[in-house]
Amino acid sequence: MAPPKNAQVGVKAASTPSRDGANGSLGIWLLDTLLALSIPALILVYLVVAPHTKVEESFNIQATHDILAYGTPTSDIYNRLSSTYDHFDFPGAVPRTFVGAVLLAGFADPIVALVGFQHAQLVVRALLGLFNAGCLLYFARNLRRAYGPGPARWYLLLQASQFHVLFYASRTLPNMFAFGLTTLAFAFLVPHPTNPGRAAPRQRMAITTLVFAAVIFRSEVALLLIATTLHQILVPCLDLQRVVFPFTVSFIIALAISVPIDSYFWQPASGLIWPELAAFHFNVVGGHATEWGIEPWWWYFKSALPRLLLNPVVFAGLLPYALWWPWQTPGVSRAASRLVTPSVLFVALFSFQPHKEARFVLYAVPPLTAAAALGANQLWRNAQLSLTGHDEKEKKKPSKGITAALSPLAALVVILSILASIAASGAKLALSALNYPGGEALTHVRDIVQPGREATTPYQHGDIVSVHADVLACMTGVTLFHTGSHPADLRLRLPGLETSDQTTTEDKPTTIKIHNTNTNTNTNTNNPTPSNDSHGPPAIYLDKTEDPTVLADPVFWSQFDYLLLHDPASTLPSGQNQAAGVWETVGVVQGYAGVEVLRPESTPASDSGEAGKGDGGDKDENSPPVVGLGKCVAEWKDWARKYTGGWWVGPRMVDQIYILRRVHGLEQDSEGGDGSGKGIAVESS
Numbered sequence: 220m221a222p223p224k225n226a227q228v229g230v231k232a233a234s235t236p237s238r239d240g241a242n243g244s245l246g247i248w249l250l251d252t253l254l255a256l257s258i259p260a261l262i263l264v265y266l267v268v269a270p271h272t273k274v275e276e277s278f279n280i281q282a283t284h285d286i287l288a289y290g291t292p293t294s295d296i297y298n299r300l301s302s303t304y305d306h307f308d309f310p311g312a313v314p315r316t317f318v319g320a321v322l323l324a325g326f327a328d329p330i331v332a333l334v335g336f337q338h339a340q341l342v343v344r345a346l347l348g349l350f351n352a353g354c355l356l357y358f359a360r361n362l363r364r365a366y367g368p369g370p371a372r373w374y375l376l377l378q379a380s381q382f383h384v385l386f387y388a389s390r391t392l393p394n395m396f397a398f399g400l401t402t403l404a405f406a407f408l409v410p411h412p413t414n415p416g417r418a419a420p421r422q423r424m425a426i427t428t429l430v431f432a433a434v435i436f437r438s439e440v441a442l443l444l445i446a447t448t449l450h451q452i453l454v455p456c457l458d459l460q461r462v463v464f465p466f467t468v469s470f471i472i473a474l475a476i477s478v479p480i481d482s483y484f485w486q487p488a489s490g491l492i493w494p495e496l497a498a499f500h501f502n503v504v505g506g507h508a509t510e511w512g513i514e515p516w517w518w519y520f521k522s523a524l525p526r527l528l529l530n531p532v533v534f535a536g537l538l539p540y541a542l543w544w545p546w547q548t549p550g551v552s553r554a555a556s557r558l559v560t561p562s563v564l565f566v567a568l569f570s571f572q573p574h575k576e577a578r579f580v581l582y583a584v585p586p587l588t589a590a591a592a593l594g595a596n597q598l599w600r601n602a603q604l605s606l607t608g609h610d611e612k613e614k615k616k617p618s619k620g621i622t623a624a625l626s627p628l629a630a631l632v633v634i635l636s637i638l639a640s641i642a643a644s645g646a647k648l649a650l651s652a653l654n655y656p657g658g659e660a661l662t663h664v665r666d667i668v669q670p671g672r673e674a675t676t677p678y679q680h681g682d683i684v685s686v687h688a689d690v691l692a693c694m695t696g697v698t699l700f701h702t703g704s705h706p707a708d709l710r711l712r713l714p715g716l717e718t719s720d721q722t723t724t725e726d727k728p729t730t731i732k733i734h735n736t737n738t739n740t741n742t743n744t745n746n747p748t749p750s751n752d753s754h755g756p757p758a759i760y761l762d763k764t765e766d767p768t769v770l771a772d773p774v775f776w777s778q779f780d781y782l783l784l785h786d787p788a789s790t791l792p793s794g795q796n797q798a799a800g801v802w803e804t805v806g807v808v809q810g811y812a813g814v815e816v817l818r819p820e821s822t823p824a825s826d827s828g829e830a831g832k833g834d835g836g837d838k839d840e841n842s843p844p845v846v847g848l849g850k851c852v853a854e855w856k857d858w859a860r861k862y863t864g865g866w867w868v869g870p871r872m873v874d875q876i877y878i879l880r881r882v883h884g885l886e887q888d889s890e891g892g893d894g895s896g897k898g899i900a901v902e903s904s
Contacts, residue, residue: 251368254375255359259352261379266344266389269651271658271696275578279391281305282320282484283343284699287328287336297486304484305699309763312507313498316477317484318435319396323347340700347396348389354399354406355384358585361409366554366593369600373592380640381529382647383577384584393436394578400432401440401582404447405558405589422457427469434473438499439569443582446564454557508574516570523577524566527584529643532636533591536629541594551597555590562586595633602630649870652848653811656875657688658696659847660783660808661761663878665703667805669756684780687762691785692876695810702759773799782879802879809849810875819865843877 272280285304292299301307323343330346331339355378363371378384387395407425411417429447433440451457474493482491502508514522528534541555562583569580605626668684688697762779769775773792776782776799784790792799845853849872860867 251372254372254379255356257375257379258355258385259349261385262348262352262388263345265386265648266341266348268648269386269655270341270344271655271701272340272390272698273655273696274694276391277309277693277698278306278311278315279320279323279393279396280340280343280698280700281309282315282317283323283327283391284339286317286320286324287331287339287343288699288705291483296483300484300486306485313501314481314485314492314494315393315498316435316481316494318477318480319347319391319393321480323391336705337703340698343700344389344391347391351388351395351399351402354402355585358402358406358409358589361406361411362589362592365410365412366596369596370589370592373595373599374589376637377530377533377588377592377595378585380637380644381527381584381588382640382644383527383529384581385644386648386651387578387581392578394581397432397436397440398581400428400436401443402585404428404432405586408447408451408557418456419461422451422461423465426462426465430466430469431473434470434495435477436495438495438503439572439579440582442568443561443565446568447561450557450561450564502574503572508572511574513573514575518575519566519570519580523575523580524583524587527577527581528587528591530636530640532633533588537591537594537598537633538587540598541590544594548597551593555593558586558590558593598626598633599630601626650811653809653852653870653872655696656808656810656847656849657692657694657783658698658701660692660806660876660878661686661688661697661701661759663806663808663846664781664783665701665759668759682757683760684757685760685762685778686781686783687764687776687779688783689785689790690765692783693763695875697761697763697783699761702761776800780881782877784877784879785875787877787879801882803882804843804877805880806846806878807843807849807874808847808876808878809845809852809872812871812873815867815869815871817860817865817867819860821865846878 282305285306289299289303323346326346327339327343330342334342359371359375359378362374384398388398389395404425407421407428411421425447426444429440429444433444448457448462452459452462477495478491478493481494485492485494525531525534538555538559541551542559543552566580566583664684664686686702764770764775770790771792776791782791782802787802787804791802844850852870852872856867856869859869
């Protein structure tokens with residue numbers, strides 16, 4: 220079935236696209252350029268301000284690290300992968316695809332070689348962020364071609380003022396690999412007014428990208444595919460017969476990409492694995508997703524979408540105005556409904572899944588924002604018509620009555636709401652950057668072990684600094700990238716240990732695993748001899764052991780130079796004749812714990828830096844120093860209270876990760892330590 224005449228045209232101005240970007244004033248060209256550049260620029264700014272990652276991002280970031288660091292062996296694959304790759308020790312609840320990590324590593328490799336491995340995580344995340352920025356700009360370009368420059372400008376302005384999409388754009392969540400593809404699919408479905416004959420191939424491209432996103436990255440995109448296809452059939456501008464072929468072909472190709480790649484990296488006992496099917500079976504069929512919490516059916520509409528769109532005027536004003544305002548032009552309403560309906564239907568269908576997270580419906584934000592942009596553009600034109608008495612494009616006469624009176628006021632409210640959203644996004648970014656104490660702690664360790672930074676006793680492994688990070692540290696930013704060391708910097712002579720290619724020659728350096736397994740107490744770093752070609756700053760060996768039995772063994776702790784612990788008193792073993800060693804707390808990293816309001820007579824809970832107390836108490840000379848962003852917040856707080864008479868409204872910070880350093884050559888007194896204060900002493904044998 221061919222689409223009916225003008226079925227793809229939603230706005231009258233779409234048939235004669237404006238060329239003011241090319242022929243207009245320099246100011247208009249600069250405006251368009253700045254709006255377009257704002258999307259990738261803000262994504263990179265968000266990345267630089269909050270460079271660390273959370274546990275939800277860990278699989279893809281660690282997988283990308285391992286591909287960059289260890290490559291892809293072609294012989295003895297299982298042994299070589301299992302001896303180096305992180306996911307064999309920390310597989311997660313369900314398997315995830317390596318396709319995204321392979322692509323990121325492939326594009327990042329030459330850049331990392333140029334800028335250095337210490338910047339690899341920023342490079343990897345920047346590439347993902349720029350990919351998503353490109354998809355958003357392509358969507359905006361198609362909006363401009365279909366509906367004119369006005370809606371496209373409003374879309375970019377509204378999108379740039381939102382926080383979540385740009386903040387998450389560079390984060391290695393599986394959702395953000397799928398996000399770019401779903402945004403491209405929506406872009407393909409925006410009408411092409413000058414060439415309606417391209418509607419069919421663009422629909423096929425939309426189906427293909429949605430299938431790829433669902434099969435490879437996130438299975439919930441299948442619901443978006445169903446909602447989009449159903450809407451296209453009912454409009455009607457798509458024939459069901461034209462769905463079957465592109466769906467079948469793209470499904471087979473997506474499987475042919477995911478299954479071989481993921482079977483190679485996961486090395487399953489069955490020989491083959493399709494990660495998204497396994498995840499769907501575990502979370503949905505098995506019902507395990509509800510273990511992470513459940514929300515009522517309406518939660519996405521009542522809570523998640525308003526937060527994602529951020530600006531309440533968008534959700535409660537511009538969207539209804541674009542869709543239903545009685546005297547609105549039919550073209551705007553029709554175009555807005557075609558953007559909104561598939562997204563809303565997708566969210567409604569997905570709401571039947573009890574476990575809900577805002578990132579699961581992030582795909583709906585660009586089309587909803589575009590529909591709001593149509594409303595904002597129409598409202599702005601109505602305001603211009605009311606104030607100037609004419610519309611240069613439509614040659615309309617000004618309307619009279621309450622509509623004419625309210626349009627300029629409503630347009631002013633939209634502008635002010637966008638400015639408020641930009642300010643709110645900045646505040647959210649500042650607060651979000653405080654949520655990664657683990658990443659800050661390991662970064663601080665990396666900084667203080669640089670040559671010339673601190674006069675310390677020699678490390679027990681020569682030029683290798685061994686660091687153990689506990690669960691909270693790993694969940695709040697610690698990644699293998701944060702060691703700043705390429706595995707080539709961790710080559711040690713370990714007699715008798717097999718190398719990754721199964722040779723055991725003592726003269727050949729062995730590459731140790733950059734992380735420890737959960738069950739092996741005799742780690743590879745015991746009494747190693749540094750390689751003869753070591754140079755530059757010390758390399759960092761990172762251990763992420765979680766097994767309580769291993770952690771209870773005092774000998775386990777004897778191999779480390781630094782510890783990153785949330786609660787040293789309960790984590791480190793204590794008692795008589797134990798070999799865990801003597802430790803001093805050299806710093807504490809604080810994390811965000813809400814907003815506090817302090818009056819002049821108030822004592823801030825977050826003034827404490829005392830180890831073990833967490834969020835209370837006054838500073839004393841025995842308290843370890845607060846390092847990282849918590850120190851910056853404390854300085855800002857002191858400055859602000861000085862000039863406000865003691866008032867402060869800002870983030871409340873609590874102690875999260877303690878940085879402990881081994882004290883060499885000191886004897887422990889007989890009473891041991893309690894894990895609080897400046898020194899943490901655990902008896903040595």
